[in-house]
Amino acid sequence: MTELFTRRKFLANTGASAGAGLLLGASGVKAAMMAVGGRDSSGTPLKSLAERKGLLYGTAATEHKLTDQAYADVVIRECDLMVPELALKWEALRPSPSTYDFSGADWTLHFAQQHKMQFRGHALVWHLALPKWFNSYATPQNAKELLQSHITTVVSRYAGKMESWDVINEALLPSDKRPDGLRIQPWLQLAGPDYIEMAFRAANAADPKALLVWNENWLEEDTVGAEHKRQYFLQNLKRLLSRSVPVHAIGLQSHLKADHPNIAGPQFQQFLSQVSGMGLKILVTELDVADDKLPNDFTTRDQAVANVYSQYLNTVLAQKAVVAVITWGLSNKYTWITNQNPRSDGAPVRPLPFDENMEPTAAYSAIAQALENAPSR
Numbered sequence: 251m252t253e254l255f256t257r258r259k260f261l262a263n264t265g266a267s268a269g270a271g272l273l274l275g276a277s278g279v280k281a282a283m284m285a286v287g288g289r290d291s292s293g294t295p296l297k298s299l300a301e302r303k304g305l306l307y308g309t310a311a312t313e314h315k316l317t318d319q320a321y322a323d324v325v326i327r328e329c330d331l332m333v334p335e336l337a338l339k340w341e342a343l344r345p346s347p348s349t350y351d352f353s354g355a356d357w358t359l360h361f362a363q364q365h366k367m368q369f370r371g372h373a374l375v376w377h378l379a380l381p382k383w384f385n386s387y388a389t390p391q392n393a394k395e396l397l398q399s400h401i402t403t404v405v406s407r408y409a410g411k412m413e414s415w416d417v418i419n420e421a422l423l424p425s426d427k428r429p430d431g432l433r434i435q436p437w438l439q440l441a442g443p444d445y446i447e448m449a450f451r452a453a454n455a456a457d458p459k460a461l462l463v464w465n466e467n468w469l470e471e472d473t474v475g476a477e478h479k480r481q482y483f484l485q486n487l488k489r490l491l492s493r494s495v496p497v498h499a500i501g502l503q504s505h506l507k508a509d510h511p512n513i514a515g516p517q518f519q520q521f522l523s524q525v526s527g528m529g530l531k532i533l534v535t536e537l538d539v540a541d542d543k544l545p546n547d548f549t550t551r552d553q554a555v556a557n558v559y560s561q562y563l564n565t566v567l568a569q570k571a572v573v574a575v576i577t578w579g580l581s582n583k584y585t586w587i588t589n590q591n592p593r594s595d596g597a598p599v600r601p602l603p604f605d606e607n608m609e610p611t612a613a614y615s616a617i618a619q620a621l622e623n624a625p626s627r
């Protein structure tokens with residue numbers, strides 16, 4: 251009965267008739283599922299596999315991408331969490347120092363609400379995607395007020411509607427050689443290193459319900475550099491928590507590379523345990539696997555990418571502090587890797603779980619399997 255119900259739900263989700271499915275019998279149902287969803291195995295959406303373990307599964311997207319109906323259909327079917335990929339960055343929100351443009355973010359929130367997805371904010375403080383006017387406008391005199399009022403205005407607008415907010419994004423850069431490991435960037439230079447504490451406090455005051463996240467890149471590899479960064483991260487988190495700063499979670503961006511398979515080793519696992527031991531949650535916020543250095547052959551390439559997904563997610567999801575898995579896009583038709591890590595042979599990149607025709611790749615099966623392997627939380 252449960253199996254039938256799952257299949258019925260699947261067929262309903264994909265727009266096929268459950269009644270027809272029941273009349274077809276088991277093999278007919280399977281054929282219909284493949285025809286409709288293009289997937290074998292159980293055809294269960296990633297969000298349902300995640301939900302069974304107390305996890306969320308999501309993607310980043312833009313309004314432009316979601317107006318492609320075939321893409322929107324896959325996002326709706328697979329995800330219960332939506333992150334605006336661009337619309338909540340300063341560049342999009344702040345046409346001028348005195349104005350806000352919420353149109354893109356509001357559109358994405360409406361899309362998420364319409365399809366019963368949770369909504370996640372990205373990002374309040376980042377050294378990139380600042381508006382053109384920023385450099386000539388921001389000064390040591392006005393920077394704190396500029397940041398504080400931005401956070402208060404933006405977070406208040408979506409208060410009660412946000413699952414979580416990336417308050418701080420990519421603030422660490424040990425190679426800048428500061429004793430606190432912080433990146434030397436405009437907010438630090440103009441507002442001082444306490445900009446981090448100030449940002450978390452302002453966000454918490456404006457939306458006491460949202461999970462407040464410090465999101466970082468390049469934490470996942472088994473390298474000296476990544477370990478360095480993990481130690482600086484722990485040092486900063488301890489300091490903030492000792493001052494009762496409302497930081498609730500960390501984000502592991504998880505932009506992985508298929509040609510760097512040394513990831514998620516014992517030191518990384520220890521880092522996750524330490525973060526969890528501090529009472530913090532963990533989100534996988536921007537997962538994808540760049541395949542630009544792999545041979546062109548799709549089967550070989552997809553398998554190597556899938557292996558990295560498996561290895562990484564099986565390790566990370568074993569940690570019960572992890573509450574969400576978000577891929578930075580869902581289909582290879584729309585991925586920042588096309589520009590970020592293009593292939594020298596000019597072939598299209600394949601870093602995500604669905605191909606350009608919205609068919610699942612080996613990465614989809616790897617993610618599905620890792621969600622099935624994950625302990626419940």
Ligand code: XIL
Nearest residue numbers: 335336372373419467503536578586
């Ligand atoms: C990326 C977007 O995907 C691109 O479309 C844009 O051109 C640049 O930003 N880390 C982050 C994200 O925190 O905001 C970035 O998103 C990818 C790296």
